[in-house]
Amino acid sequence: MDFCYYCIKKSKATGKLDQKELKVLGQNCNQVLFNKGDKIMIQDTLSYNIVFVKEGLVKVHVMGPEKEQILKIVKGPSYLGIPTTIGAKINEYSATAISKTNVCFIGFEVFKEIIKNNGEFAYEIIVELCRSELYHFKKCINQVQKQGPGKIAEALLYFSEEIFNTQKFKLPLTRNELGDLTCTSRETVSRILSDFSNSNIIKVNKNKISILDKNQLEKISKTG
């Protein structure tokens, strides 16, 4: 039952725990492997657990009044279910694996106890929550005020810099999902991607994207 102790994909917070705390965590933690497309959390169901993505990519999404909205793409290691487990009785959003993903479900009671007893751990959790809130503030402003090309440019840069750390990557979303992420339609996504491609800003081959002119992309993202 020491698998949390030996886990090499610990969160920054979990790195602050001593062996005894890790043992308790390990006893109240269940690891599950999800494949692409599997649902990890379902909106409107009861939320009993803190969800920690050890490894892999997950889309966090909600069904709005009109249509599906993708809130963000999360790359492990990262927590996902903290706000909805602590702040609400039910899951306020869904989470779906978009690659092979390793997830730990952590019992809420134990998680709560560790927060209360270990300030260093709690602090790291707060840091993660703060970063997430700031990200959403920024995304909210950008999605409301930028127009199409700016939104798509920003999303491409996000994948390139935050998720894959390379100029060449395979987009893990369909055009439709990219539309749901950027608050545009799938047609608009298609058109903007071919526009970028025709202007030699990016190269597109199905879902494989290469960023050719990062400066230009940043400029478009910045000016909207």
Place this chain on the structure above:
DNA sequence: GCATTAACCACAG
């Protein structure tokens, strides 16, 4: 008015 932007629809690969 005229231009721009983007959603919606439809249809073809």
Place this chain on the structure above:
DNA sequence: CTGTGGTTAATGC
């Protein structure tokens, strides 16, 4: 699932 063309509505010179 995607790409494209036509149409329409909103917005801003």
